Amino acid sequence: MGRSDDNYSYQAIKSYMAKKLYVGNLSYGTTSESLKAGFEKAGSVIKADVLTDKMTGRSRGFGFVEMEDADADKAVAMFDGKDFEGRAIKVNEARPMEERPRRSFGDRNDTRRSF
Numbered sequence: 001m002g003r004s005d006d007n008y009s010y011q012a013i014k015s016y017m018a019k020k021l022y023v024g025n026l027s028y029g030t031t032s033e034s035l036k037a038g039f040e041k042a043g044s045v046i047k048a049d050v051l052t053d054k055m056t057g058r059s060r061g062f063g064f065v066e067m068e069d070a071d072a073d074k075a076v077a078m079f080d081g082k083d084f085e086g087r088a089i090k091v092n093e094a095r096p097m098e099e100r101p102r103r104s105f106g107d108r109n110d111t112r113r114s115f
Helices: 003-016 032-039 069-079
Strands: 018-024 045-052 059-068 090-093
Touching: 018 069, 032 045, 032 059, 032 069, 059 069, 069 090
Parallel strands: none
Antiparallel strands: 018 059, 018 090, 045 059
């Protein structure tokens, strides 16, 4: 059993005992650090991420917080619909991203192009 096996086991156990929460309607000034600090009032935070736009670096207004099961349930009750940094946030258990059809940026077979 090598070092990578130990890390894999730890990750598997950690993800089994944790819930990922979706946090929406965040202020654009909210950072991952401030989100983590706020949610630590409900319990132990494993990870907190505020998603940002790749081009501008600006917050996209939502993020995810990973917490132990009991703490996550407490955080949903404690924060959903409540004020966080000036905004009424939406907090619920995250769902897997749904499959979406691939976006098309025009018909590549269109011969009517003019340059």
